[in-house]
Amino acid sequence: MNILAELFGFFADPLRWSGAGGIPTRVLEHLWYTALALTIATAIALPIGLLIGHTGRGAFFAINIGNAARSFPSLGVLVLLVLLAGLGITPVLVALVVLGVPPIIASTYAGVRGVDPATIDAARGMGMTERGIVFKVELPIALPLILSGLRSAALQIVATATIAAYVALGGLGRYVIDGLAVRDFAEMLAGAVLVALLAIAIDVVFAIFGRLVVSDGLAGRGPRNSRPATESTTDQEYV
């Protein structure tokens, strides 16, 4: 495979590893857009998800808005905003946030709704405030689902952040766009491979993070009570 040799050549070239257009810089730029967009999306979506999950009100509305937002083509949102607001990071962030919000709302809502009503009643009966119920009962129990929503939002954002390069920003999309402009297939492929590697790294980080923050009892890793034999055969995957 000739193309593999060219790809290898791309990564072996020391010039690719330094400077403004170097791989480390591009990876950091890409991660920066992703992190920023994911943070904003979470700041918007998590409270909404918790609120509609807790009260049960506005769910139909929020879920449908979310579904509609999901069908918005990111590239269209991006070019439209750039034409309206000019080049810069804001249009990119808006396009990525639009992408990230729906999965986070949907999974947070589903997670909170899925909390056993008896558990919530028990918490209320013990005198917990509504605020306490949301943050100390519903949030921890819904955490596995919330994390899976954050994970899919992060993966979609990291993949789509490639389009930032189309509107003259950096990130790994630069290799794809620049490579296409001069028909340098190896460069395009290198960009694509790097994005895929980044996505897999993010996936792994989320898996590890999930293990750390999700309560042992919820994840079926409780050391105190051994689980009944019939249950131990079911998968403990919560994604």
Place this chain on the structure above:
Amino acid sequence: MDWDWLTSNRALITDLLTQHVYLALVPVALGLALALPIGFLTARFARLYPPMLAASAVLYSIPSIALFIVFPGILGTQILDPINIVVALTIYAGALLVRSVADGLRSVSDQVRQSATAVGYERWRRVLKIELPIALPFIFAGLRFVTVANISMVSVGALIGIGGLGQLFTDGFQRSFFTPIIVGMVLSVLLALCADIAIVTTQRFLTPWTRAGRTT
């Protein structure tokens, strides 16, 4: 909005819309065709289920633009060949739908399976007449997700020159011309909406029992 552009470019818009429908929906059909047998096998043999989940997650986490570009190298096709998009999106659709199919079939309770056997269903008839219908809500949920995702993902292909309605975005951007961008957005969202409605309607038609005694 420049309505003149709209009328004078009707043929182009129709072409791009057709290409968009083709690029988005053919992969869903192919993905489903792949997912049904594989999902069936992973549901039947519990040992295959965890590796299938992992493989599906990894495949789904590869960015679409990466797949669009990698395939010409593997398949030996031209970079501008629409087949690349179809293959890439088929893999996505398949990866996601395998999970829906397997989860759906796994949701069939043993009592149901045993009752079906007891009243005389032999194996394949039981799978087709009992287990598959029970799995349908799962499969349709997956189909809805994949279809809407594909329709919006096709546009990204415009970055490498083939993206159905996405080409209206790049075209409008290069000329600082709003009309094609807005037309592309509206058609893309409408397409997703119509596809979703079509799937939901089919599901209602195929699974009338899920509505009995339920308010949603």
